[in-house]
Every structure is written in structure tokens, then in C-alpha cells.
Amino acid sequence: MKELEKTKHISISTVVFILVILIGILTFKKPTNVYKKTNRETLAMVNTQDYLVDYSNVDPSNSVFIDIRDRFEYSKGHIDNALNMPTADILEAESIARFDDLTNKGKTVVFYGKNQNEANSAWMILYQLGYDNIKILNSTTQLVDNRFLVTDFDLEKPVPNYLDIFKGNTENSGGEQTMAPVTPKKVIAVKKKKKRKPEGGC
Amino acid sequence: MINRNLAKILANRYIILASLLLIAALGLLLLPAYQKNERVTAEDLLAKVVNPERYVTSDDLAHKIITKDPSILLIDLRDEKEYAEYSLTGALNIPFDAILNADYEAYLNQGQYDIVLFSNDDFKADQAWLILTRMDYENLHVLQGGIKGWYNTILNPPEPTENMAKEAFELYDFRKAAAMYFGVGIKQHNQVEQQDMTPKKVVIPIVKKKKRKPEGGC
Amino acid sequence: MGPLIPNGILTNEWNIIIAVLIGLAFGFILEASGFSSSRKLAGVFYGYDFAVLKVFFTAAVVSVIGLYYMDYLGWVDISMLYVHPTYLWAAIIGGAIMGVGFVAGGFCPGTSLCAVAIGKLDAWVYVFGIMVGVFIFSEAYGVFEGLYNGSFLGNITLVDSFDIPANYIIFGVTLIALVAFFVSDIVRKRIKKVFY
Numbered sequence: 001m002k003e004l005e006k007t008k009h010i011s012i013s014t015v016v017f018i019l020v021i022l023i024g025i026l027t028f029k030k031p032t033n034v035y036k037k038t039n040r041e042t043l044a045m046v047n048t049q050d051y052l053v054d055y056s057n058v059d060p061s062n063s064v065f066i067d068i069r070d071r072f073e074y075s076k077g078h079i080d081n082a083l084n085m086p087t088a089d090i091l092e093a094e095s096i097a098r099f100d101d102l103t104n105k106g107k108t109v110v111f112y113g114k115n116q117n118e119a120n121s122a123w124m125i126l127y128q129l130g131y132d133n134i135k136i137l138n139s140t141t142q143l144v145d146n147r148f149l150v151t152d153f154d155l156e157k158p159v160p161n162y163l164d165i166f167k168g169n170t171e172n173s174g175g176e177q178t179m180a181p182v183t184p185k186k187v188i189a190v191k192k193k194k195k196r197k198p199e200g201g202c
Numbered sequence: 203m204i205n206r207n208l209a210k211i212l213a214n215r216y217i218i219l220a221s222l223l224l225i226a227a228l229g230l231l232l233l234p235a236y237q238k239n240e241r242v243t244a245e246d247l248l249a250k251v252v253n254p255e256r257y258v259t260s261d262d263l264a265h266k267i268i269t270k271d272p273s274i275l276l277i278d279l280r281d282e283k284e285y286a287e288y289s290l291t292g293a294l295n296i297p298f299d300a301i302l303n304a305d306y307e308a309y310l311n312q313g314q315y316d317i318v319l320f321s322n323d324d325f326k327a328d329q330a331w332l333i334l335t336r337m338d339y340e341n342l343h344v345l346q347g348g349i350k351g352w353y354n355t356i357l358n359p360p361e362p363t364e365n366m367a368k369e370a371f372e373l374y375d376f377r378k379a380a381a382m383y384f385g386v387g388i389k390q391h392n393q394v395e396q397q398d399m400t401p402k403k404v405v406i407p408i409v410k411k412k413k414r415k416p417e418g419g420c
Numbered sequence: 421m422g423p424l425i426p427n428g429i430l431t432n433e434w435n436i437i438i439a440v441l442i443g444l445a446f447g448f449i450l451e452a453s454g455f456s457s458s459r460k461l462a463g464v465f466y467g468y469d470f471a472v473l474k475v476f477f478t479a480a481v482v483s484v485i486g487l488y489y490m491d492y493l494g495w496v497d498i499s500m501l502y503v504h505p506t507y508l509w510a511a512i513i514g515g516a517i518m519g520v521g522f523v524a525g526g527f528c529p530g531t532s533l534c535a536v537a538i539g540k541l542d543a544w545v546y547v548f549g550i551m552v553g554v555f556i557f558s559e560a561y562g563v564f565e566g567l568y569n570g571s572f573l574g575n576i577t578l579v580d581s582f583d584i585p586a587n588y589i590i591f592g593v594t595l596i597a598l599v600a601f602f603v604s605d606i607v608r609k610r611i612k613k614v615f616y
Contacts, residue, residue: 010219011215011219014219014222017482017486018222018226021226021229021486021489024489024490024493024495025493028493028494030236031236031237031238031239031243031494033239033243033244033245034237034238034239034244035239035240035244035336039302039333039336039337040302042333043299043301043302043333046329046333047298047299087248087251087252088248088252090248091244091245091248116325117323117324117325117328120325120328120329120332121248121251121328121332122251124329124332124333125244125247125248125251125332128244128336129244216601220598220601223478223481223482223485223594223597223598224594224595224598226485226489227481227485227590227591227594227595228591229489230485230488230489230492230587230590230591231587231588231591233492238494239494241427241497
């Protein structure tokens with residue numbers, strides 16, 4: 001019987017171990033909304049500009065406009081036939097079901113907001129979740145005189161000749177070609193991670 | 203009676219325990235595979251996206267640069283040519299394509315500085331912000347409007363009209379003064395002074411959080 | 421959720437507290453299993469007592485199974501756990517030297533400290549020997565440096581080197597463990613009983 005006493009601890013811990021695993025498995029829920037694209041794939045996609053679509057190029061028979069601004073902005077004016085889905089709601093089960101449905105039908109979804117940037121976050125999140133058929137409308141939109149205007153807008157273009165503003169510097173300096181004040185470049189020393197030597201062992 | 207039965211079962215206790223272990227290992231084999239979520243789930247990312255706190259206005263940033271706030275780290279996401287032409291004071295150039303390069307990880311993934319990302323617009327900067335936030339990097343901010351917004355507000359601010367509030371004029375004065383600081387419209391005799399203004403090269407070592415590796419051994 | 425400290429659920433300062441607690445528990449288990457007796461430890465090599473083999477093999481198998489279940493359930497992220505780097509030849513030669521010390525001295529470094537705690541004289545000698553060894557190694561580090569840092573394979577595991585999914589390896593290791601227990605039991609019955 002003394003031997004049995006010894007194994008009592010083992011039995012108890014075994015039962016606890018198995019119970020914990022069982023409870024874990026019974027209460028386990030599969031994660032929803034898993035990323036299908038890696039960071040690098042996303043970066044590559046973002047660089048292509050393929051996801052931007054001009055208003056004139058949108059095929060109305062095969063596309064659905066989605067207005068990602070909030071409900072109030074949407075109620076004031078929107079593109080005809082556009083659905084409203086604020087950015088904050090894009091991951092709700094209802095919205096995901098709608099995206100799945102549109103994807104299955106082979107439709108193109110076009111996001112738009114006040115400008116491209118507003119629609120960008122919603123697009124990027126959904127793109128990373130694997131929805132390839134979503135595009136961003138390459139325009140800004142605004143309400144002018146109760147008409148909803150869609151204007152083409154070029155992204156990431158610097159203001160033309162913006163460096164001219166610094167020309168005041170060089171007026172009297174004998175035609176020197178210093179355009180902008182030299183910005184000091186910050187130098188930051190980065191320490192390499194130190195590898196700790198292996199230790200220990202029994 | 204019960205005791206005897208129990209004793210009979212317990213006589214095989216090692217066999218029972220061994221088979222339980224085998225079943226547990228087999229269970230691992232049979233569990234259906236599924237794809238795991240990353241640390242920053244899409245829901246987390248969305249919650250951060252909806253929060254506008256990531257945006258820094260150009261006025262705030264100008265104030266911080268002028269007061270030489272040591273806690274900010276400016277990251278210029280435009281390409282090298284544009285960076286060479288003009289950039290914000292003390293900005294570091296990490297072209298947008300290269301944000302995932304391992305060389306730059308130490309700059310982007312740290313908890314010491316408030317990083318301000320900017321590009322010509324805030325579009326690219328926002329995309330970079332999203333990609334980096336998904337990787338759970340901390341303290342990332344986006345300059346609202348990017349360089350374009352910087353030009354339109356700080357370097358070349360619109361003059362307030364007569365009927366605007368007093369604040370608008372104060373803001374305009376601040377922006378004008380800031381523009382001066384950043385080298386707009388400085389007359390020749392100020393040239394020397396301007397050179398004094400340029401901060402010296404700052405060498406700020408980034409001390410990474412020391413992560414002690416746990417070590418085993420009995 | 422886990423691991424707790426890298427994920428920032430506990431601060432770094434907890435590291436040392438948890439280490440002390442686990443160390444206490446570990447020492448207690450070693451002593452409770454009778455591992456502070458050098459005869460018991462040497463028994464593995466002479467074939468009259470396989471407690472050491474059973475305890476350590478069971479511990480390894482149970483923890484690997486438990487960890488992978490927890491990984492599956494999303495409680496611990498296996499990829500974030502620390503994997504000890506492999507220096508192949510250093511490990512082989514060091515292991516051989518330690519094995520010889522194990523048989524000759526009847527302790528492993530952990531159990532020798534346990535035995536010191538319960539006041540065994542031979543354990544004191546053993547620990548002193550460890551210190552001498554450490555001293556010699558440090559002084560002659562230049563000689564050993566090539567071996568010490570050479571044949572570095574990175575932080576690899578069996579999964580990386582065999583390219584088989586972890587589940588299969590775990591199942592295989594469990595089978596090996598059970599077979600080892602079974603065989604060791606047969607061997608123990610054949611060998612003349614030693615009382616100690």
C-alpha cells in the first residue's frame with residue numbers, strides 16, 4: 001500500500017492535467033478574421049497602385065460602391081447606389097458576410113471616403129484578410145451646393161516648386177544653388193543585439 | 203470488496219498512466235489544424251485605426267521641433283532624392299519600400315521615441331503605419347497632411363482674413379515665426395544665424411529593451 | 421496570451437521571482453524523488469534503479485505535450501519560446517565529459533546542490549570539483565574558444581532539423597519514452613537488487 005500512496009500524487013496531477021486540456025478544448029473557439037496576406041505581400045500590393053481605381057473606370061454593372069464615412073456624412077450626400085458601411089463596422093459579422101457574398105458573386109467593391117486616405121484603412125485591413133476584389137476610389141468627394149462631387153485627385157504628389165519658398169535665402173548670395181536649408185541628418189547609433197552565451201544544463 | 207477491486211485496477215496503474223500519456227500525444231496528432239491569429243488581430247488593428255490619436259498636426263510637430271523635443275523621431279518615407287532635396291529638421295530617411303527591412307527594425311521597433319511618419323501626403327504614411335502597427339510596433343504617429351500639409355500650413359500659411367477670430371491671427375503669427383525658423387524668407391544677413399540654428403548632429407543611442415533569455419538546466 | 425513576460429502581462433522583474441519559485445519546487449521534487457542520493461543516480465548506469473530516466477523523460481514528455489496543447493488552444497505562443505542554441509561539437513564533448521562525471525561522482529549539478537542542502541559530504545566535494553572545473557575552463561578559455569563557439573547551428577529544434585511536423589515528433593518521442601520505461605523495468609528485474 002505504501003507504493004500506492006506514492007503514486008497518488010501522480011494520479012491527481014494526471015487527472016488535473018487532462019481536465020485542464022479537456023476544458024480548454026471544450027471552450028475553444030476558432031479565431032475569425034485571420035490574416036491571409038503577410039506584411040510583405042501587403043507592402044508589395046500597396047506599392048503597385050493597382051488598388052486605386054478612377055471614377056470613370058468603374059464598371060457600374062459589376063461594381064458596388066461602399067461609403068466608409070459615418071452615417072451622418074452619408075445621409076447628407078453620397079454616390080448613387082452606394083452602400084454605407086463606416087470603417088468601424090467593417091469587421092462585424094454582417095459586413096463580413098456581405099463582403100463574402102460580393103466576393104462570391106465576383107463583384108468589385110469600391111471604397112470611397114472624403115479622400116483616398118479615409119478609405120485606405122478599411123481597404124488595407126480587408127485586403128490583409130484576403131479580400132482581393134476591393135478597390136479604393138482614386139478621388140476626393142465633397143458636397144458642393146447639395147451636389148455630391150467626385151473629383152480626381154493625385155496622391156503623393158508634392159506641391160509643385162515647393163522649394164521656391166526657400167529662395168529668399170539665396171537672393172544675394174551670388175547665385176549659389178542652395179535650394180532648401182540643409183537639414184541636419186539625424187544619426188542614431190543602433191546597438192546590435194547581444195547574443196547571450198548559452199549556459200546551464202544539468 | 204471495493205478496496206480489492208480498486209487494488210486490482212491500481213495494480214495496473216503504470217500501464218494506465220502510460221496509455222493516458224500515449225492518448226494525449228495521439229490527441230495532438232488528431233486535432234484538426236487551423237490558422238492562428240497573429241498577435242495584433244484584425245479587430246485590434248481596426249480599433250487602433252478608428253482612433254484618430256495617431257495623427258500629429260503640423261503645428262504640434264513644428265512646436266516640438268522648435269523646442270527641440272528630444273523624444274520625437276521623424277521618419278521620412280519618401281525616396282532618397284526627395285529626402286535629399288528637403289526634409290524636416292532631424293528627419294531620418296526610410297523609403298516606404300524599405301520599411302520592413304531588418305536594417306531599420308531597430309529604429310521603428312522601440313519604445314523610447316515617439317515616431318512620426320510622414321510622406322508627401324498622409325496616404326503612404328498611413329499605410330506604413332498600418333503595416334507597422336500590425337507588427338505590434340509602439341509609439342507610431344502620422345504627420346497629418348504630410349509634407350504637403352507642412353508646406354500649406356507651416357512654410358506657406360494662408361493669411362487669415364479680416365473677419366476671422368483672434369486665434370486665427372495668433373496661429374498665423376506662430377506659423378510665420380515657425381516658417382522663419384525653418385528657413386523661409388530669411389534675409390542674407392541672417393544667413394550666419396541660420397547656420398547656428400541648425401542643431402548639431404545628434405547621436406542618440408537607442409538602448410533596446412534588454413530581453414533576458416531564460417536559460418534552462420537542472 | 422502567453423508567454424507572460426515577453427507579452428508584457430508580467431513585468432521583467434517577475435522573471436527572478438518566478439525563477440526562485442520554480443527553483444524551490446524543482447529542488448523539492450529532486451529531493452522528494454530521492455535524487456540527492458548518489459547511489460540512486462548512479463543506478464541508471466548500473467541498471468538497478470531507473471528513477472532518474474523515468475522522472476526526467478516523463479517531465480520532458482508531459483511538458484512538451486502540455487505546451488503544444490496550450491499552443492493549440494492559443495494560451496501560449498510556441499514560436500516565442502526561447503530555444504537553446506546548438507553548438508554541436510561543444511555539446512557532444514561537453515555531454516560526454518558530464519556523463520563521465522555523472523557516473524563517477526553520482527550527481528548532476530542540480531542534484532549535487534540538493535545533496536549539499538541535506539548535508540552530504542560527497543556532494544560538497546562534488547560542488548568543489550565543479551568550481552575547480554569552472555575555474556580551469558575560464559582560465560584556459562583561449563584554448564577552448566574554437567570548440568566553444570564553433571559548429572554553431574542556430575536555435576534549432578528537432579522540428580527544424582528533420583522537417584517533420586512537431587506533432588509527429590512528439591508522438592515519436594512519447595513512444596520512445598514509453599518503450600524506454602518498459603525496457604528499463606525489464607532490465608531492473610533482471611539485475612540483482614541493490615539496497616541503499
